[in-house]
Amino acid sequence: MHTVIKLYNDELSGNCYKLRLFMALIDLPYERIPINFYPGREHKSAAFLKINPFGQLPVIDDGGYVLRDAQAILFYLATRYDPEQRWLPADAQARGRVALWLAVAEDITRSASAARLHDAFAYAFDIEACRSVAHRLFAHIEDHLADGEILGDEWLAGRRPTIADVACFPYIALAPEGGIPLDRYPALRRWIRRVKALPNFIGMPGIFAAGIDPQPF
Numbered sequence: 001m002h003t004v005i006k007l008y009n010d011e012l013s014g015n016c017y018k019l020r021l022f023m024a025l026i027d028l029p030y031e032r033i034p035i036n037f038y039p040g041r042e043h044k045s046a047a048f049l050k051i052n053p054f055g056q057l058p059v060i061d062d063g064g065y066v067l068r069d070a071q072a073i074l075f076y077l078a079t080r081y082d083p084e085q086r087w088l089p090a091d092a093q094a095r096g097r098v099a100l101w102l103a104v105a106e107d108i109t110r111s112a113s114a115a116r117l118h119d120a121f122a123y124a125f126d127i128e129a130c131r132s133v134a135h136r137l138f139a140h141i142e143d144h145l146a147d148g149e150i151l152g153d154e155w156l157a158g159r160r161p162t163i164a165d166v167a168c169f170p171y172i173a174l175a176p177e178g179g180i181p182l183d184r185y186p187a188l189r190r191w192i193r194r195v196k197a198l199p200n201f202i203g204m205p206g207i208f209a210a211g212i213d214p215q216p217f
């Protein structure tokens with residue numbers, strides 16, 4: 001019998017939310033194991049370091065197969081639990097484009113997410129450097145999405161939503177919490193609305209589902 005996937009999770013973590021969102025989108029059941037990131041710092045506890053020596057969330061345990069890193073986990077879940085390959089296309093070039101945007105998601109974590117950790121969780125990061133890297137990335141993504149819209153490619157890796165969009169979405173949508181407003185990125189704001197309109201979309205604290213956003217874009 002297949003045991004249910006365990007997600008080591010904090011509700012305020014955008015990296016954990018990537019996985020909660022994806023598992024909601026593909027309707028995959030899972031169980032949340034709460035790890036208090038702030039202020040508990042449970043991700044640095046001896047017990048959790050045995051699960052992930054890097055001391056980071058998220059981690060999954062799928063019947064004894066333990067995997068860390070949100071992007072790696074998205075890749076695994078899409079490969080194993082989306083047999084129609086809607087979210088991770090089989091075509092080599094399309095798959096290469098998805099991999100590229102998974103790498104960009106990590107750059108977004110190191111800049112926009114770090115700015116949010118600084119502002120909301122009192123992390124001692126160089127806030128100006130984080131914001132300026134995030135703005136450079138967002139300007140590039142803005143151009144990519146605006147160019148794509150002209151050709152009918154409304155998603156980061158082309159015509160259909162993929163795990164690339166799921167990986168990049170949380171920390172772009174949460175960027176204002178790190179003092180990175182999105183006013184100058186209209187194509188990014190349109191893409192955020194498209195993600196929020198996906199069937200089975202779920203939000204998290206700071207990211208509201210379409211229609212109930214207190215400050216609609």
Ligand SMILES: N[C@@H](CCC(=O)N[C@@H](CS)C(=O)NCC(=O)O)C(=O)O
Pocket residue numbers: 013014015016037043054055056057058068069070071106109
């Ligand atoms: N590359 C990792 C980064 C994960 C990450 O930065 N997680 C945060 C929580 S959202 C964390 O655990 N930070 C603690 C640390 O880096 O020491 C991923 O994508 O999962």
